Amino acid sequence: MPCCIPQVQSSLQSRSQQGHDENAGLPTFPPPHLLNWWTVSPDQNPRPRNDPPGDVRGRLSRVPNIDDVPLESAWLKPGQPLGRTAPSIISPDPAVPTDPPLPEEPRRRRLRFRWVLLGFALLVIAGLGIPACTAWQTFGSIERVPVSDVLVPATAEGRNVLLVGTDSRAGIEADQDNAGLILGAGTVGERSDTIIVVNITDDGSKMLSLPRDLWLPINSGSPQRINTAIAQGPEAVIRTIDLELGIAVSSYVQIDLAGFIDLVDAVGGVTITIPHPAFDRASGLDLPVAGEVELDSVQALAFVRSRRYTEMIDGQEVADPTSDLGRVARQQDFIRALLDELTNERNPLVLNDALGSMADAVVLDDRTTFSDVLDIAQTLRTGLPASVVVPTQPASIGGRSVLQLRADSEEVLQEFRIN
16 A cells, blocks of 8 residues: 555645646645655655644654755744754744744635545545555556547536446357357347446436437437447447437446456345346346345346346246336346445455456546546445436337337436536
C-alpha cells in the first residue's frame, strides 16, 4: 500500500487542479502552502515532516526540522535567516513584538475539511475495504473504448451507466464445463445478450432492461432487433438508445461470456431464490431444488441466458410463457444478487480477486474517471437498484417475432432521462 501513496497524492493534486480551473476560488489539493511539509518519510509512512501553518500548528507532536520549514509560516520573521526563526528558538521575551495569528475564515475551514474527505475516500474504495492503491492500479488496467463523443456528463437528474453483456465466445475453452452449450454452432458477428441502463442519483438507483428482441432503427438506419447494434460497435448501441429512446448515456460498460464466468468464480458463486425447480436444456440450466440456490459460474451463465426456462410445478413441466421478457427479469434478479454478494463481502482477498476479475472482464468507456467509479460504487452500496422493464408488445415483422414499444412506455423511459 505505501508504494502507491505518491500515485494517489499525484492524482489528487491533478484532479484538484482541474477542479480549480472549473471552479474559481477553490484551492488546489494539497494547498500550495502544505506541499513542503506533507511528504512521504524515509520509512514510506506518510506524515507531516514539519510544523504546518495555521490552526494545524501545535497539534502535531513531532518537532519540525528547522532546515526544512515552510517559508510562509506565521512565525517567520522578515529579514532574518530561516534557521534563526524556527519555533524551537523563538525568543520568549514578551517585549519582542510578534504578529498575531490571523483568524481563519469559516469558508476556508470548510474547504479544507472537504479535501480531507476526498483524501479519505481514496483510502477505501466505496467502503468495501479495498486499498486505494489496488483500486487505482486495477482501474488503470481496464481496457477502454473511445466513445466519449456520444456520452454526456452526469446532470442533476443523475448518471446513466449502460451495461452491455455480449455473446462473444472469446476466452471460452473447449474443455470448460458446458462449453458445448456455450459455444454452440457459433454465430455470425457479435450480439448483445443483455442491455441494461442503470440510473444513479443521490436518492438511489434503478435499472431499466431492454429486451434483446426490441425492434428499433439501429444507429439511424433500418429497424432491427436492438441486440444487433453491437455489431456496429459500442457507439451504435449508445446512439440508438439516445436517439430512439431519448436516454442519454454517461458511462459505458461491456462484459463478455468469459468475463462473466470469471467474475462469478471470483466471488465464489451467487445465491438466488427460485420458487420451483427449473431447467433449460438449450442453455444447460439444471436447478433440481427450489428455494435458495447457489449458482456456480456455469449455472449462473445458463440462468441469465435461458430463453426456454421451464419449471417443475406439481410434477408438470411448465415453460415460461413470457420468453425474452422473463429472461430479462431473471437477469435483473441475478444482477441484484451479484451486487448483494459484492457489497456484503468483507474478505479483502475475495474482494481483490473480484476486482481483478472485473478489470480483466470488462471494457469501459474512455471518459469515466476513478472518481466516477467511486460515486457509482458508493450509491450501489447504499441500496440495490430497483428493477424496471420497458413496456413492450409482441409483433411479427417479416416473419420474425419481435417486441415493439407500447404506448405507455414513454412514462417509464422518462424516469431515465437525464438531459
